[in-house]
Amino acid sequence: xxLTLNASRREMLAxxxxxxxxxxxxxxxxxATGSPGKGGLAANTWLAVTPDGKIxxxxxxxxMGQGILTAITMIAAEELAVAPEAVQVTIAEGDAxxxxxxxxxxxxxxxxxxxxxxxxxxxxxARAALLQAAATQWKAPVADCVAHDGAVLHKPSGKVLTFxxxxxxxxxxxxxxxxxxxxxxxxxxxxxxxxxxxxAAKARGTAEYGIDVIVPGxxxxxxxxxxxxxxxxxxxDxxxxxAVPGVDAVIRDDDALMIVAGNTWAARQAxxxxxxxxxxxxxxxxxQQAAIVGTVAAGLNxxxxxxxxxxxxxxxxxxxxxITAEYHQSFLAHATMEPSNCVAQVKDGACEIWTGSQxxxxxxxxxxxAxxxxxxxxxxxxxxxxxxxxxxxxPDMVVRAVGLARRVPWPVKLxxxxxxxxxxxxxxxxxxxxxxxxxxxxxxxxxxxxxxxGSSIMARLMGPAFKGVDEDVVDGLNAPLYDGFPRTVTFQQxxxxxxxxxxxxxxxxxxxxxxxxxxDELANAANIDPIGYRLQLTSDPRARAVLExxxxxxxxxxxxxxNSGLGVAVIHNWDxxxxxxxxxxxxxxxxxxxxxxTVAVDCGQVVNPSGIxxxxxxxxxxxxxxxxxxxxxxxGGAVEQSNFHDxxxxxxxxxxxxxxxxxxxxxxxxxxxxxxxxVIGPALANALHALTGKRVRSLPLQKGFEALA
Amino acid sequence: xxxxxxxxxxxxxxxxxxxxxxxxxLRDVAQMTGTKFGCxxxxxxxxxxxxDGERAFSCQTPAGDAAGKSxxxxxxxxxQPLGKALTTAWDETDVVxxxxxxxxxxxxxxxxxxxxxxPDDAAIDAGMSGNICRCGTYPRIRAAIKRAAAxxxxxxx
Ligand code: FES
Ligand code: FES
Numbered sequence: 001x002x003l004t005l006n007a008s009r010r011e012m013l014a015x016x017x018x019x020x021x022x023x024x025x026x027x028x029x030x031x032a033t034g035s036p037g038k039g040g041l042a043a044n045t046w047l048a049v050t051p052d053g054k055i056x057x058x059x060x061x062x063x064m065g066q067g068i069l070t071a072i073t074m075i076a077a078e079e080l081a082v083a084p085e086a087v088q089v090t091i092a093e094g095d096a097x098x099x100x101x102x103x104x105x106x107x108x109x110x111x112x113x114x115x116x117x118x119x120x121x122x123x124x125x126a127r128a129a130l131l132q133a134a135a136t137q138w139k140a141p142v143a144d145c146v147a148h149d150g151a152v153l154h155k156p157s158g159k160v161l162t163f164x165x166x167x168x169x170x171x172x173x174x175x176x177x178x179x180x181x182x183x184x185x186x187x188x189x190x191x192x193x194x195x196x197x198x199x200a201a202k203a204r205g206t207a208e209y210g211i212d213v214i215v216p217g218x219x220x221x222x223x224x225x226x227x228x229x230x231x232x233x234x235x236x237d238x239x240x241x242x243a244v245p246g247v248d249a250v251i252r253d254d255d256a257l258m259i260v261a262g263n264t265w266a267a268r269q270a271x272x273x274x275x276x277x278x279x280x281x282x283x284x285x286x287x288q289q290a291a292i293v294g295t296v297a298a299g300l301n302x303x304x305x306x307x308x309x310x311x312x313x314x315x316x317x318x319x320x321x322x323i324t325a326e327y328h329q330s331f332l333a334h335a336t337m338e339p340s341n342c343v344a345q346v347k348d349g350a351c352e353i354w355t356g357s358q359x360x361x362x363x364x365x366x367x368x369x370a371x372x373x374x375x376x377x378x379x380x381x382x383x384x385x386x387x388x389x390x391x392x393x394x395p396d397m398v399v400r401a402v403g404l405a406r407r408v409p410w411p412v413k414l415x416x417x418x419x420x421x422x423x424x425x426x427x428x429x430x431x432x433x434x435x436x437x438x439x440x441x442x443x444x445x446x447x448x449x450x451x452x453x454g455s456s457i458m459a460r461l462m463g464p465a466f467k468g469v470d471e472d473v474v475d476g477l478n479a480p481l482y483d484g485f486p487r488t489v490t491f492q493q494x495x496x497x498x499x500x501x502x503x504x505x506x507x508x509x510x511x512x513x514x515x516x517x518x519x520d521e522l523a524n525a526a527n528i529d530p531i532g533y534r535l536q537l538t539s540d541p542r543a544r545a546v547l548e549x550x551x552x553x554x555x556x557x558x559x560x561x562x563n564s565g566l567g568v569a570v571i572h573n574w575d576x577x578x579x580x581x582x583x584x585x586x587x588x589x590x591x592x593x594x595x596x597x598t599v600a601v602d603c604g605q606v607v608n609p610s611g612i613x614x615x616x617x618x619x620x621x622x623x624x625x626x627x628x629x630x631x632x633x634x635x636g637g638a639v640e641q642s643n644f645h646d647x648x649x650x651x652x653x654x655x656x657x658x659x660x661x662x663x664x665x666x667x668x669x670x671x672x673x674x675x676x677x678x679v680i681g682p683a684l685a686n687a688l689h690a691l692t693g694k695r696v697r698s699l700p701l702q703k704g705f706e707a708l709a
Numbered sequence: 710x711x712x713x714x715x716x717x718x719x720x721x722x723x724x725x726x727x728x729x730x731x732x733x734x735l736r737d738v739a740q741m742t743g744t745k746f747g748c749x750x751x752x753x754x755x756x757x758x759x760x761d762g763e764r765a766f767s768c769q770t771p772a773g774d775a776a777g778k779s780x781x782x783x784x785x786x787x788x789q790p791l792g793k794a795l796t797t798a799w800d801e802t803d804v805v806x807x808x809x810x811x812x813x814x815x816x817x818x819x820x821x822x823x824x825x826x827x828p829d830d831a832a833i834d835a836g837m838s839g840n841i842c843r844c845g846t847y848p849r850i851r852a853a854i855k856r857a858a859a860x861x862x863x864x865x866x
Contacts, residue, residue, distance in 0.1 A: 065807025065844045195803045202808025203799040205743020205783035209809060212742035220737055245726070263737035264746075265729050337747055337755060337809040337843045386745070386809025387843050418748040610803045614849070618806055621845025644752040644841060653834035655847040 022056070023049040023129060023171040025122045046092065046099070047076060047122050049130065053150055053164030055080055058092040060099050061111040062358055063198065064388030065618075066673045067611035068111045070197045074607055075116065078189040079123035079182060081147035084197060094353075094360025094380030105359040107393055108506055109574035109671020112607060116669055120181050126170075128179035133169040134161045184605065184666045193610040198384070210355035210383040211341040211415060218343065219248055221404060221414040222267035224274075225256040225424045228637040229497040230281040233257055241274035249408050250274065258404050264415055283497055284637030292496045292634055297328065297432045299453025304490030305468030308477055311486050316446040319438025325521055326435075327514045328698040331632040332428035332503055333639075333647060338386020339421040342401035345411035350377045351402055352411075356385030358392040366395035367402045389622070390502035394426050422647060423639040426501025427632055429455035431473075433514035443526020444536070448487035450477070450514075455500040456493045468493070475507035476573045482519065482537040497637055504622060505677040508573040513627075513699065516569040516682030521695065530568050530686065531556060542602050542663075543570055546579035549600035549661050554581035564595065565691020569682035574671030576603040577663075580620070582683040583656075584691060590709055592688060592702055594624055594656040599676060601660065604667035612672055616660045619676025625650040627681035631700045712776045716741070717785025727773025731765075732756045734772045735782060743783040743812050747841070754840030755809065757816040758782050764820035766839075783812035791819050791861060798857035806844035814840050818854050827858050 025047045046058040057076050063069040069089055077084040096104060102114055127147050134152035135142040144155050151162045184191075201207040226232060232255055241250050241259060246266035251258040257276045261267035342355040344367075351371055357363040357380070364380035371378070385392055401414045416424070431454035438447035456470040469491050477489050503509065523533035531551050535544055547570055551557065556566060563585040570579040583596040597620050606612060629648040633640045641647040681699065688705060689695050696704035711722045714731075716739065725734055735744045735758070747755030749768045756767040759781040786792035795815050805811050814837070821828055821836035828836060833851050842850070 065809075067806065193803075195800065196805060198808065199803060199805045200796070200800055202805045203796045203811050203815060204787040205812040207808060208742075211746065214740055214742070263725075263729075263733050265733035265737070335843060337745075337753070337807060337841065339746065385807060387807045389843075415746070418750065614803065614806055614846070617848050618845040621847065622843065643748050643750050645750070649841055649843065650845070650847075651841060652837040652847045652850070655845075655851075658848055 021051045021168065021171060023126060023167050025126045025175065047119070047126065049126055049163055049167055049170070051164065051167050053162050053167065055082055055087045057087050057089050059089055060092060060102060060104065060115060062104075062106040062356070062360065062382060062385065062388070063091065064106065064356070064358065064385035064392065067196055067608065067614060068106065070194055071112055071607045071611055072115055072119065073197055074189050074194055075119050076123045078187060079120055080127055082150050084189060084194055086150060089197065091382050091384070092360070094357065094364035094382055096361035096365070099361070104361040105393065106388070107358055107390060107502060109576070109674040112669045113575060113671060121178070124179040124181050125176055128176045129170040129173065130163055130166050132176065133166040133173065137161060137169065191606045191609065194608045195610065207384055209338055209386050210343070211338050211386070213343045213354040213383060213413065215343060215345065215354070215411045218411040218413055219260045219262065219408070220264040220267055221258050221260045221412050222264060222271050223256055223258045223400070223414060223416060223420060224271050224276050225420060226278045227423060227639075228278060228280045228284045229287070229499065230283065230637065231255065232279045233276060234279040235277040236274040238274065241270040244270040244273050251404055251407055253400070253403065256400070258414065260404070260408055260410070260412055268417065280637060287497045287634055287637035289633040289635060292498065293328065293430060295496065296430050296453055296494050297326070299492040299494040300326070300432050300434045300451050302453070302492045304451055304453070304492035306488065307469040307474040307491050308487060308489040310447070310488045316485060317440055319446050320441050322436060322438050323522060323525055324434065324436045325518055325697060327433045327517060329431045329510055329513060330630060330699050331430045331498060331634070332626055332630045333422050333425045333632050333641070334387070334389045334391035334503060335422060335644070335647060335649060336385070336387030336389060336391050339418055340391070340397040340416040341414060342397045343411060343413045344398075344401040344405035346371065346402060346406040349373065351405070352379045352381070353398060353402065354381045354383060355398060355401075356383045356388070356392055357395065357398065358385070358388045358390070359395075363395040363398045367398050370399045371402055371406060389504040390506070391425065394501055418644075419642040422642055426499045428503035428509075429457070429500040431510050433510070435514070435518045437518065437522060439522060439526070443522065443528060445482070445485045445522065448485055450487065450489045451492070452490065453492040453494050455495055455498075457500055457502055459493055460500070470507070472502070472507040473510065476511055476571070479572070481540060481543050481570065481572050482534070483539070498634060504619070505674050508571065508674065509623070509678045509681070512569065512571045512678040513681045513685070516571070517685050517697065520567070520682070520686040520689065524689070534568070534570060540572070542577045543572055545663055546570060546577045546600040546602055549663065550579045550581045550598050553600070553659060553661055554583070554598040556581060563691070565687045565689070567683045567686025567688065567690050569679050569686060571675060571679050573678065574674055575668065576601065576670030576672065576675045578675045578679050580676070580679045580683040582680065582687040584684060584687040586692060590706060592628055592705060593654070594628075594684065596657045596659070597680065597683070598659045599661070599679070600663065601675070602663035602665050603670040603672055604665050605669045606662060606665070607669060609662055612662055613660045615672040616676045617658050619674070620658050620680045621650050621655060623677035623680040624656070624684065627684050627699060628702050629700050631703065712772050714772070714775045714777075715779040717781060723772065725772055727771060727776075729772045731758065731767040731770040731772055731775050731780065735767060741782055741784060745809055745812060747810070747813070752841070753810070753813075754817055755813040757813040757840065759786065759816060759820060762823060764817055783816055786816060786819055791822060794860040795819060795822075795853070795857045798853040798860055802849050802853035802856060804846050804849040804853050806846055810840060810842045810844075814842065814850055818850070818857065821854065822858055822861060826862060828854065
């Protein structure tokens, strides 16, 4: 583990000296490129057995709290028969070539799903190479040798050779082409609760986040970005800014003002003194919350682009009744606990960057492009993140910081104030969903039309290649849990001046809320128990199992206690099945309170059960905050919220009891970061309906409830 | 103006304006980055330190107000018996996720346990609701505080 302060210098060490003579293992997926065995870890290898017998692993994904560092280490440790604590993990620098064709991006609950197979295969090869080296030395059959605790054991004789003793031999021999993987019955590490490897340093304040980086000679900067989207810096009192003691430089961008000083506080004081004035673009007047939400809703009246076409071959009886409903979801900020920040230095035609990014490879490329530097002149030191949730998929803070750093002679740490961070996010889009569902006499769907309108993040990222359907927005709708009836899904892109970006739960976050509330409405209309109704509509055994599990654990069939409403939701996304039952009550002050949340998950092969439980707590609380209270509103083209007093998030006293059941499975591992965040919103809305009889169809729920009440 | 503050037991002199918040003095001037910046508005608790044993939001504490006082940050607390009980309980409960809020949570928990060595759920709610955790570690923080209370009382958790 090397995550503590001043990791940069040791990172360099790990790249060179330490790996001389190491057994380097290319990942299967990467074997076609680079030249493993030469050039150390930089030669697109991220797993090595070093001459001292230690396992060195460069983390190909990024750690933002989701526990991937621990999970990935466990996967390598398992195949190599060492304790996870014995693996030396470093957070890799941003470098697309090194990890290609795997993405260095972390999001969409992809990490384990992408890394699982190639990493196991690579680690198994390393083990096979070490076993072979030992067998050769002992002139014994390989079958008599086993890896155990950093050494190879000759079973018949009890002789032992350490990995350190075997590395020179193993490294000189050609790597085995393939090696058998351990079977799940042999797992000693995977599936057992593993304490996080980064926990101790984080709890003691010694872990290094991007915002903690200090490089010699560094100055501190504060920033005011134009509060109005698309606006420009019109003027400032530069003399007043410079009069603040400790101020070194006043730097203007078209749309932002930055002050460089001896400390962040002086820079922040100078920003206040500078009193920047802004020019609003003409469109700002019309950029009001009601108008934006209205335009999104009006998108539902457009034909949209067909994402899924009803299968004409499915012939069902005509509907006896049509049920329609429309759902609305708010803009959301990420509000990561660590505000946006970036340390950068531009010197002699080269640039060094230190910050936490969910896609360090892309952030590096964005910096090179902004500077006009060749890629190899830009070094991106990735750091631990104080939360990502999709915010750190965007490189805007990096581009801004390198633009600042090129104009000053010092390395500089640029830190966004919370108010700046919250008002200059890439927000979860506001969406509208409309369903028109025909049902038969038994209340079962026979036709299903789902229209979606809202911003398209994919359109922004894809440019001209975008063809009208945002694949993220409709993610999951192609393989719906509820089947056996024809469905049509359309998407209508509607943009405003509000920049939009990915947010934890991504497309299925929106889909889950809309679909799982709609299915609840259908169950209510048919007068069928909501869990029973879902069981009627899905034949998928894994979906049924998680539904049955929460039914039992939540006391669903027991007599309800006063002022308690139970609501259910189930999803299948990111190769994971998850069901949740939320228990809510409403106080005399009409405040919704979450009492208890019961979650059942089948995410395939379990890597770290402690991590899974942590992610469920996390998603329920993060997603629950958003569903109850989360809303960014716009006035005059600017965000109205600024800090935690007006962007409410859950606190200790509001936190429900959360119970998690993990279904035993050896299916391929599924994602865990996103699902609980997506499943909780509809469970809450459905519980509120069960309790009050009021169907709140707009998020946030507290506001929607008050509007109905 | 030189301001002398005892930080983690050592008196240190700083040439900073009296109104500079302790948060920035610690992070930028003293380069002790365990204390985190979250909101600079007294809303999140990430910047929590102990000033003469009481929990304070360092973002809301002018350096001048801390002059002559004893400030304990997470770095110092982690070396004290109560801090050791807390960090051990945090480890054993596997509390942290991104971890960014956790130094502030542990400082707040230390202040809580000093005032109330065996807090019940209501006392934990009251003592800890000034601290935000965006990753949602509240259930484990609650469990860890109870465990730390047991360790601190000399018993087994
Ligand atoms: S940074 Fe001080 S309370 Fe948030
Ligand atoms: S652990 Fe991430 S904010 Fe608390």
